[in-house]
Amino acid sequence: MTKLININDTIDAEHTDGEARKFLWKGLKIHPQIKKQMTLYECDWNSYAEIVKEYEGEQEEGTDHFNRSLGDRLEADAISVYIDTRRKIKSDVVNNSGRHKVQEFKIRNRCIATIKAPLRNLLKHLSSIAEENDGKESIENL
Protein backbone atom coordinates (compact mmCIF):
# COMPACT_ATOMS: atom_id res chain seq x y z
CA MET A 1 0.00 0.00 0.00
CA THR A 2 2.09 2.85 -1.37
CA LYS A 3 1.40 6.47 -2.16
CA LEU A 4 3.07 7.34 -5.49
CA ILE A 5 3.67 10.93 -6.56
CA ASN A 6 6.58 10.94 -9.03
CA ILE A 7 6.47 11.30 -12.81
CA ASN A 8 6.37 7.85 -14.45
CA ASP A 9 5.04 6.09 -11.33
CA THR A 10 2.58 3.50 -12.63
CA ILE A 11 -0.09 1.24 -11.20
CA ASP A 12 -1.51 -1.83 -12.92
CA ALA A 13 -4.81 -3.09 -11.52
CA GLU A 14 -7.81 -5.30 -12.21
CA HIS A 15 -10.11 -2.75 -10.55
CA THR A 16 -9.26 0.93 -10.04
CA ASP A 17 -11.09 3.72 -8.24
CA GLY A 18 -10.22 7.36 -8.51
CA GLU A 19 -11.17 10.98 -8.80
CA ALA A 20 -10.23 13.95 -10.97
CA ARG A 21 -11.47 17.45 -11.67
CA LYS A 22 -11.68 16.32 -15.27
CA PHE A 23 -11.76 12.73 -16.54
CA LEU A 24 -11.32 13.22 -20.29
CA TRP A 25 -11.92 10.54 -22.89
CA LYS A 26 -9.07 10.56 -25.43
CA GLY A 27 -10.00 7.62 -27.61
CA LEU A 28 -8.32 4.36 -28.53
CA LYS A 29 -4.54 4.18 -28.23
CA ILE A 30 -1.76 1.60 -28.20
CA HIS A 31 -0.28 1.42 -24.70
CA PRO A 32 3.43 2.31 -25.15
CA GLN A 33 4.75 -0.56 -23.02
CA ILE A 34 2.35 -3.47 -23.30
CA LYS A 35 1.58 -2.63 -26.96
CA LYS A 36 -2.13 -3.35 -26.59
CA GLN A 37 -5.13 -1.31 -27.77
CA MET A 38 -6.63 0.44 -24.77
CA THR A 39 -8.98 3.35 -24.21
CA LEU A 40 -7.17 6.38 -22.82
CA TYR A 41 -8.56 8.83 -20.28
CA GLU A 42 -6.69 11.78 -18.85
CA CYS A 43 -7.05 13.10 -15.35
CA ASP A 44 -6.01 16.57 -14.27
CA TRP A 45 -5.79 18.63 -11.07
CA ASN A 46 -5.74 16.84 -7.73
CA SER A 47 -6.32 13.44 -9.25
CA TYR A 48 -5.81 10.06 -7.74
CA ALA A 49 -6.10 6.48 -8.93
CA GLU A 50 -5.99 3.57 -6.46
CA ILE A 51 -5.84 -0.21 -6.84
CA VAL A 52 -8.92 -1.82 -5.28
CA LYS A 53 -8.39 -5.24 -6.83
CA GLU A 54 -5.00 -6.58 -7.81
CA TYR A 55 -4.16 -7.62 -11.36
CA GLU A 56 -3.10 -11.25 -11.45
CA GLY A 57 -2.80 -11.84 -15.16
CA GLU A 58 0.21 -12.07 -17.41
CA GLN A 59 2.88 -9.45 -16.72
CA GLU A 60 4.36 -8.20 -19.95
CA GLU A 61 8.05 -7.71 -20.55
CA GLY A 62 9.33 -4.34 -19.38
CA THR A 63 6.62 -3.83 -16.75
CA ASP A 64 8.54 -4.93 -13.63
CA HIS A 65 8.37 -1.37 -12.29
CA PHE A 66 4.56 -1.32 -12.37
CA ASN A 67 3.04 -1.19 -8.89
CA ARG A 68 0.44 -3.93 -8.46
CA SER A 69 -0.34 -4.13 -4.74
CA LEU A 70 -3.74 -3.50 -3.21
CA GLY A 71 -3.98 0.10 -2.04
CA ASP A 72 -1.18 1.44 -4.23
CA ARG A 73 -2.27 4.91 -5.15
CA LEU A 74 -1.17 7.58 -7.62
CA GLU A 75 -1.66 11.21 -6.70
CA ALA A 76 -0.83 13.94 -9.22
CA ASP A 77 -2.08 16.78 -11.42
CA ALA A 78 -1.66 14.77 -14.63
CA ILE A 79 -2.47 11.07 -14.74
CA SER A 80 -3.03 9.03 -17.88
CA VAL A 81 -5.39 6.10 -17.43
CA TYR A 82 -5.32 3.31 -20.02
CA ILE A 83 -8.28 0.90 -19.75
CA ASP A 84 -8.55 -2.51 -21.40
CA THR A 85 -11.79 -1.84 -23.22
CA ARG A 86 -13.05 -0.21 -26.41
CA ARG A 87 -16.08 1.27 -24.70
CA LYS A 88 -16.46 4.52 -22.80
CA ILE A 89 -16.35 4.41 -19.01
CA LYS A 90 -19.05 6.19 -17.07
CA SER A 91 -17.90 8.58 -14.39
CA ASP A 92 -20.04 10.27 -11.76
CA VAL A 93 -19.88 13.97 -10.96
CA VAL A 94 -19.58 14.37 -7.23
CA ASN A 95 -20.09 17.64 -5.40
CA ASN A 96 -17.44 17.82 -2.69
CA SER A 97 -18.75 20.29 -0.18
CA GLY A 98 -16.47 23.30 0.13
CA ARG A 99 -14.57 22.41 -3.05
CA HIS A 100 -15.10 22.19 -6.78
CA LYS A 101 -17.04 19.30 -8.30
CA VAL A 102 -15.02 16.25 -9.16
CA GLN A 103 -15.51 13.25 -11.42
CA GLU A 104 -15.40 9.94 -9.64
CA PHE A 105 -14.54 6.82 -11.60
CA LYS A 106 -14.69 3.12 -10.78
CA ILE A 107 -12.96 1.04 -13.45
CA ARG A 108 -13.72 -2.66 -13.53
CA ASN A 109 -11.45 -3.58 -16.44
CA ARG A 110 -7.68 -3.92 -16.32
CA CYS A 111 -6.25 -0.42 -15.96
CA ILE A 112 -2.72 0.95 -16.23
CA ALA A 113 -2.37 4.47 -14.86
CA THR A 114 0.79 6.61 -14.99
CA ILE A 115 1.75 9.99 -13.60
CA LYS A 116 2.68 12.27 -16.51
CA ALA A 117 4.85 15.34 -16.73
CA PRO A 118 2.70 18.47 -16.99
CA LEU A 119 3.08 19.92 -20.48
CA ARG A 120 3.69 23.45 -19.16
CA ASN A 121 6.89 22.28 -17.45
CA LEU A 122 8.21 20.31 -20.40
CA LEU A 123 9.49 23.17 -22.57
CA LYS A 124 11.23 24.79 -19.61
CA HIS A 125 12.90 21.51 -18.74
CA LEU A 126 13.98 20.86 -22.34
CA SER A 127 15.47 24.34 -22.60
CA SER A 128 17.68 23.65 -19.59
CA ILE A 129 18.85 20.35 -21.13
CA ALA A 130 19.74 22.10 -24.39
CA GLU A 131 21.72 24.82 -22.62
CA GLU A 132 23.78 22.33 -20.64
CA ASN A 133 24.74 20.55 -23.85
CA ASP A 134 25.39 23.81 -25.68
CA GLY A 135 28.49 23.85 -27.88
CA LYS A 136 29.91 27.30 -27.42
CA GLU A 137 32.74 26.65 -29.87
CA SER A 138 30.76 28.16 -32.73
CA ILE A 139 30.51 31.44 -30.84
CA GLU A 140 34.04 31.53 -29.47
CA ASN A 141 35.59 30.95 -32.89
CA LEU A 142 34.11 34.11 -34.39
Add this chain to the structure above:
Amino acid sequence: MSDIKTKTDYSMQASEYWQAKDTNANKATVITYMSDSCCMVAQEISDNGEQSSYNAIVLTKNNDFFDLLSGKVYRESIEMLIKAINNRTIERDYFRLYCDMLDKTISEEDFDKMIDDNESDYVVDESEIPSVGKLKLALELSKYIKSVYSVNDLSSLFSFNPESINKLAIE
Protein backbone atom coordinates in the same frame (compact mmCIF):
# COMPACT_ATOMS: atom_id res chain seq x y z
CA MET B 1 34.35 37.84 -26.89
CA SER B 2 32.66 37.65 -23.50
CA ASP B 3 30.35 34.79 -22.66
CA ILE B 4 27.11 34.95 -24.59
CA LYS B 5 24.11 33.96 -22.58
CA THR B 6 21.07 35.75 -23.94
CA LYS B 7 19.50 36.95 -27.18
CA THR B 8 20.38 40.52 -26.17
CA ASP B 9 24.01 39.50 -25.76
CA TYR B 10 23.92 38.02 -29.28
CA SER B 11 22.59 41.20 -30.78
CA MET B 12 25.06 43.43 -28.93
CA GLN B 13 28.06 41.25 -29.74
CA ALA B 14 27.08 41.13 -33.41
CA SER B 15 26.72 44.91 -33.60
CA GLU B 16 30.08 45.47 -31.87
CA TYR B 17 31.82 43.00 -34.18
CA TRP B 18 30.29 44.66 -37.25
CA GLN B 19 31.35 48.10 -36.19
CA ALA B 20 34.92 46.90 -35.57
CA LYS B 21 35.24 45.06 -38.93
CA ASP B 22 33.21 47.03 -41.39
CA THR B 23 34.65 50.11 -43.13
CA ASN B 24 33.40 50.27 -46.71
CA ALA B 25 30.06 48.51 -46.76
CA ASN B 26 26.91 50.35 -47.70
CA LYS B 27 25.20 51.11 -44.43
CA ALA B 28 21.88 51.97 -46.00
CA THR B 29 20.18 48.65 -45.32
CA VAL B 30 20.67 46.63 -42.18
CA ILE B 31 18.74 43.48 -41.52
CA THR B 32 18.57 41.87 -38.13
CA TYR B 33 17.22 38.40 -37.51
CA MET B 34 16.95 37.05 -34.01
CA SER B 35 15.68 33.81 -32.56
CA ASP B 36 16.32 31.90 -29.35
CA SER B 37 19.47 30.34 -30.76
CA CYS B 38 20.61 32.57 -33.59
CA CYS B 39 21.31 36.25 -34.20
CA MET B 40 22.19 37.67 -37.63
CA VAL B 41 23.08 41.23 -38.54
CA ALA B 42 23.45 41.89 -42.27
CA GLN B 43 24.33 44.96 -44.34
CA GLU B 44 23.51 45.33 -48.01
CA ILE B 45 26.67 45.99 -50.02
CA SER B 46 25.24 46.12 -53.56
CA ASP B 47 21.96 46.01 -55.38
CA ASN B 48 21.93 46.01 -59.20
CA GLY B 49 18.18 45.62 -59.42
CA GLU B 50 18.28 41.86 -60.00
CA GLN B 51 20.47 40.68 -57.17
CA SER B 52 21.47 41.93 -53.77
CA SER B 53 24.64 41.13 -51.86
CA TYR B 54 25.05 41.26 -48.15
CA ASN B 55 27.78 40.93 -45.58
CA ALA B 56 26.44 39.21 -42.53
CA ILE B 57 27.67 38.36 -39.08
CA VAL B 58 25.88 35.52 -37.39
CA LEU B 59 26.09 34.33 -33.81
CA THR B 60 24.52 30.93 -33.37
CA LYS B 61 24.21 28.00 -31.03
CA ASN B 62 25.44 24.75 -32.57
CA ASN B 63 24.20 24.36 -36.19
CA ASP B 64 20.98 26.27 -35.72
CA PHE B 65 21.86 28.99 -38.26
CA PHE B 66 22.85 26.52 -40.97
CA ASP B 67 19.73 24.43 -40.30
CA LEU B 68 17.70 27.59 -40.77
CA LEU B 69 19.57 28.67 -43.91
CA SER B 70 19.34 25.26 -45.56
CA GLY B 71 15.62 25.01 -44.92
CA LYS B 72 15.99 21.95 -42.71
CA VAL B 73 13.87 23.49 -39.96
CA TYR B 74 11.23 24.57 -42.47
CA ARG B 75 11.02 21.13 -44.06
CA GLU B 76 10.85 19.41 -40.71
CA SER B 77 8.06 21.75 -39.59
CA ILE B 78 6.01 21.04 -42.72
CA GLU B 79 6.43 17.27 -42.28
CA MET B 80 5.38 17.45 -38.65
CA LEU B 81 2.33 19.56 -39.43
CA ILE B 82 1.22 17.15 -42.15
CA LYS B 83 1.55 14.31 -39.67
CA ALA B 84 -0.48 16.28 -37.12
CA ILE B 85 -3.30 16.86 -39.61
CA ASN B 86 -3.40 13.17 -40.55
CA ASN B 87 -3.39 12.07 -36.91
CA ARG B 88 -6.25 14.42 -36.08
CA THR B 89 -8.15 12.88 -39.02
CA ILE B 90 -7.55 9.39 -37.62
CA GLU B 91 -8.88 10.47 -34.23
CA ARG B 92 -11.88 12.18 -35.82
CA ASP B 93 -12.71 9.05 -37.80
CA TYR B 94 -12.50 6.91 -34.65
CA PHE B 95 -14.93 9.15 -32.78
CA ARG B 96 -17.20 9.25 -35.82
CA LEU B 97 -17.23 5.44 -35.90
CA TYR B 98 -18.00 5.41 -32.16
CA CYS B 99 -20.96 7.72 -32.78
CA ASP B 100 -22.21 5.40 -35.52
CA MET B 101 -22.15 2.57 -32.99
CA LEU B 102 -23.98 4.64 -30.36
CA ASP B 103 -26.83 5.59 -32.67
CA LYS B 104 -26.90 2.04 -34.02
CA THR B 105 -25.93 2.95 -37.57
CA ILE B 106 -23.49 0.06 -37.17
CA SER B 107 -23.56 -2.82 -34.70
CA GLU B 108 -21.05 -3.24 -31.89
CA GLU B 109 -19.64 -6.24 -33.72
CA ASP B 110 -19.15 -4.17 -36.88
CA PHE B 111 -17.50 -1.43 -34.79
CA ASP B 112 -14.97 -3.90 -33.36
CA LYS B 113 -14.39 -5.50 -36.76
CA MET B 114 -13.74 -2.16 -38.46
CA ILE B 115 -11.03 -1.38 -35.90
CA ASP B 116 -9.54 -4.88 -36.04
CA ASP B 117 -9.35 -4.79 -39.84
CA ASN B 118 -8.21 -1.16 -40.22
CA GLU B 119 -6.25 -0.26 -37.10
CA SER B 120 -4.11 2.37 -38.85
CA ASP B 121 -7.28 4.25 -39.89
CA TYR B 122 -8.61 4.52 -36.34
CA VAL B 123 -5.66 4.32 -33.96
CA VAL B 124 -2.75 6.77 -34.12
CA ASP B 125 0.72 5.27 -34.31
CA GLU B 126 2.71 6.62 -31.35
CA SER B 127 6.02 4.90 -31.81
CA GLU B 128 8.51 7.64 -32.71
CA ILE B 129 11.12 8.45 -30.09
CA PRO B 130 11.89 12.14 -30.75
CA SER B 131 15.17 13.93 -30.23
CA VAL B 132 15.24 16.87 -27.84
CA GLY B 133 15.44 19.23 -30.84
CA LYS B 134 12.41 17.68 -32.52
CA LEU B 135 10.46 17.73 -29.28
CA LYS B 136 11.26 21.41 -28.82
CA LEU B 137 10.05 22.11 -32.35
CA ALA B 138 6.86 20.16 -31.63
CA LEU B 139 6.26 22.21 -28.49
CA GLU B 140 6.72 25.44 -30.45
CA LEU B 141 4.33 24.30 -33.21
CA SER B 142 1.78 23.11 -30.67
CA LYS B 143 1.39 26.67 -29.35
CA TYR B 144 -0.56 27.41 -32.55
CA ILE B 145 -2.63 24.21 -32.58
CA LYS B 146 -5.90 23.79 -30.71
CA SER B 147 -6.41 21.47 -27.76
CA VAL B 148 -2.85 20.46 -26.93
CA TYR B 149 -2.98 20.39 -23.14
CA SER B 150 -1.00 17.31 -22.15
CA VAL B 151 1.94 15.10 -23.04
CA ASN B 152 -0.53 12.59 -24.50
CA ASP B 153 -2.10 15.30 -26.69
CA LEU B 154 1.37 16.17 -27.97
CA SER B 155 2.34 12.56 -28.61
CA SER B 156 -0.96 11.83 -30.40
CA LEU B 157 -0.48 14.88 -32.61
CA PHE B 158 3.05 14.07 -33.77
CA SER B 159 3.16 10.25 -33.35
CA PHE B 160 5.64 10.45 -30.48
CA ASN B 161 6.06 7.68 -27.94
CA PRO B 162 4.54 9.21 -24.76
CA GLU B 163 6.79 7.18 -22.49
CA SER B 164 9.92 8.62 -24.16
CA ILE B 165 8.64 12.17 -23.59
CA ASN B 166 8.02 11.37 -19.95
CA LYS B 167 11.56 10.00 -19.63
CA LEU B 168 13.01 13.19 -21.15
CA ALA B 169 11.03 15.22 -18.63
CA ILE B 170 12.71 13.54 -15.67
CA GLU B 171 16.28 13.38 -17.04
